[in-house]
Amino acid sequence: MNDYLVYLVEDEENLSEVLKAYLEKEGWKIKVFNDGDQAKESIKDKPHLWILDIMLPGTDGYQLLKAIKEESDTPVIFISARDQDLDRVLGLEMGSDDYLAKPFLPQELIIRTKKLLNRVYGVTSQELKKIELNRYSIDPMARIVTDDEVTNDEAIIDLTTKEMDLILLLTADVGKAFSREKIIEHVWGDNYFGSERAVDDVVRRVRKKMPRIHLETLYGYGYRILSS
Structure with a gap:
């Protein structure tokens, strides 16, 4: 783009x-x-x-x-x-x-x-592919996540930029473990100098907004999304 x-x-x-x-x-x-x-x-x-x-x-x-x-x-x-x-x-x-x-x-x-x-x-062809996961539709190009179990106007899930960046990173390679350091580099950028707790806060918000997503904690390391 x-x-x-x-x-x-x-x-x-x-x-x-x-x-x-x-x-x-x-x-x-x-x-x-x-x-x-x-x-x-x-x-x-x-x-x-x-x-x-x-x-x-x-x-x-x-x-x-x-x-x-x-x-x-x-x-x-x-x-x-x-x-x-x-x-x-x-x-x-x-x-x-x-x-x-x-x-x-x-x-x-x-x-x-x-x-x-x-x-x-995002710019790569892989990143632009729509993702279907646990009855959620993730559109990286439009940066929209839709709950396929909801049919009204509330089907679109309101995610912040960092929540969306986290979802796109983890769903680009389902099952792959990402360290907190890697997540910070991707979501916050090289200039971030705060606590890694910021990652946990974003994960917590994503879990609340997308409860069917299997977002697994790898204690002492980071997170990954599983397909089921």
């Missing part, structure tokens, strides 16, 4: 135009906002990715990130030229998925963007 919609929020117009040109070369659709207020009005569009500068006129990057995460679980890359360590920590705590400190090369943003889009939405 190449036709991703990416919203870039950057008040330095020269920089935003350069980044836009680089991003468009990858085949992505890019919409640029030069202030936070304009961007906030477009949160309802739910693009595939937001790239946010922290220092913005009007609504700043922190406020915008909070508003985005209240509306959806769309991935966000934070960029900033301020106190790098503080902004990185605060941004990640508030739900950003990656952080890039200014100044940076446009190619570095491209690499980070590709990696995040691929992790969240």
Whole structure:
């Protein structure tokens, strides 16, 4: 999938135009906002990715990130030229998925963007195949899980991005054991520095939302999904 919609929020117009040109070369659709207020009005569009500068006129990057995460679980890359360590920590705590400190090369943003889009939405043919498991239908392309035993509007199970990423990882190879470290690498990315307990919390939520899934705990190691 190449036709991703990416919203870039950057008040330095020269920089935003350069980044836009680089991003468009990858085949992505890019919409640029030069202030936070304009961007906030477009949160309802739910693009595939937001790239946010922290220092913005009007609504700043922190406020915008909070508003985005209240509306959806769309991935966000934070960029900033301020106190790098503080902004990185605060941004990640508030739900950003990656952080890039200014100044940076446009190619570095491209690499980070590709990696995040691929992790969240998947790109391989195997990942795009629909999966039927324990009367659940899992559509990796649409990122939708449906309960086949429910026939009304509640058939679609409301999963967060990390819950969906976990399901896609474990069902891509049913029966294979994944360590907590591997799950963190896939679901949270290389920049995650919190506790492995976060994996257990996501697993707990998935089990509650998908009770027929045989999500087995391998004590002291990690988790796997069994077919029956």
